[in-house]
């Protein structure tokens with residue numbers, strides 16, 4: 098027998114294997130998904146984090162009426178000029194919620210407060226800090242620009258205008274806007290229910306007695322917490338050993354309770370890689386060898402119609418694959434757009450000679466000078482690096498010789514909604 102040459106690089110891309118570039122895998126995944134959750138009506142103040150199921154139009158303009166932006170004195174600009182101005186005051190005042198009934202004659206002024214509707218005859222307001230008054234007259238220096246310190250009706254949004262498309266995920270500022278526009282109820286998607294299942298004979302839950310060959314299940318608490326951060330209903334599907342029948346039973350159970358499932362472990366093609374073996378029997382398996390480090394094996398399949406993301410077992414790989422593939426996929430399943438993280442370019446504080454042909458994600462954080470430093474090890478079982486980091490540095494698919502000071506793309510955990 099002649100052995101093959103020793104490469105000893107489990108990230109080498111062996112010839113004859115079909116390595117899928119990250120972007121191709123993402124595009125294929127995105128194109129195969131559609132919204133699966135139901136639609137409900139919700140009061141706007143309960144809708145933060147939900148995805149709109151239909152477009153929303155303004156029921157009212159913002160602001161609904163022309164009004165004053167400041168506390169001061171209102172008048173018609175046409176009766177004023179440059180230099181010292183003095184205008185007699187009309188009786189009464191205009192306040193927010195208590196409009197002045199009647200008009201202000203040309204050449205006269207009225208006391209007006211912030212948010213008050215401009216009375217008939219008023220188109221300009223002078224700040225109270227810029228006047229002197231004896232209670233019967235007001236004096237100030239011109240010229241003032243016509244319309245100073247006022248807000249036009251609909252200058253922000255006009256009634257009838259569409260403010261959001263279907264698929265928009267509502268954030269706190271959106272609740273302010275919808276409320277201001279008189280929209281009190283919206284049609285939104287029900288939240289996605291995603292199960293998390295750990296696989297492998299070696300796993301025990303933290304807190305349980307562990308034999309020398311056993312390790313504590315680190316992926317399940319991490320993945321469940323990530324889902325909760327994303328507003329997903331996280332369903333703990335527990336742990337199964339390397340037993341195909343038990344795994345099939347658990348997948349059936351998940352199918353009844355979840356819209357999608359994350360499994361970890363057993364994703365590649367080893368003797369005990371039952372997840373990919375079982376999913377292969379469904380005929381829908383896409384067992385990707387992704388040109389990605391960490392996170393090469395990623396099994397995607399439908400189990401009786403339920404999308405299953407078979408994540409690699411190594412916790413760092415499971416984390417990266419979930420951020421890159423599962424999170425945007427969940428958005429699509431919930432009726433939103435596929436979402437790419439918003440990264441930014443910073444100088445590197447490290448050196449690295451990167452091989453071509455795969456995309457790499459390094460655990461990273463910013464130092465005091467805003468440069469990205471990376472974790473001491475790239476081992477995908479080095480969980481401490483995930484805690485040490487505050488984000489990931491993304492190195493594109495080609496070869497790259499990174500020197501300190503070179504620009505690199507930093508993706509903070511926050512850009513993945515964590």
Ligand SMILES: Nc1nc2c(c(=O)[nH]1)N[C@H]1C(S)=C(S)[C@@H](COP(=O)(O)OP(=O)(O)OC[C@H]3O[C@@H](n4cnc5c(N)ncnc54)[C@H](O)[C@@H]3O)O[C@H]1N2
Pocket residue numbers: 107108295296297299300312313314315316317361362363364365366367370392393394408409410411412414477478
């Ligand atoms: N001969 C080769 N061996 C391996 C290769 C390779 O290319 N050639 N690739 C390695 C890479 S990369 C990964 S990733 C893993 C993928 O394997 P699986 O997805 O089948 O995962 P497992 O073998 O079940 O587990 C890998 C590793 O992670 C630990 N693990 C699993 N689940 C958990 C959990 N819930 N919490 C903590 N740790 C977990 C498990 O004990 C293993 O150590 O294959 C490599 N091997």
Ligand code: MOO
Pocket residue numbers: 389390391392393394409411413414415477478
């Ligand atoms: O990349 Mo494996 O997918 O290192 O852990």
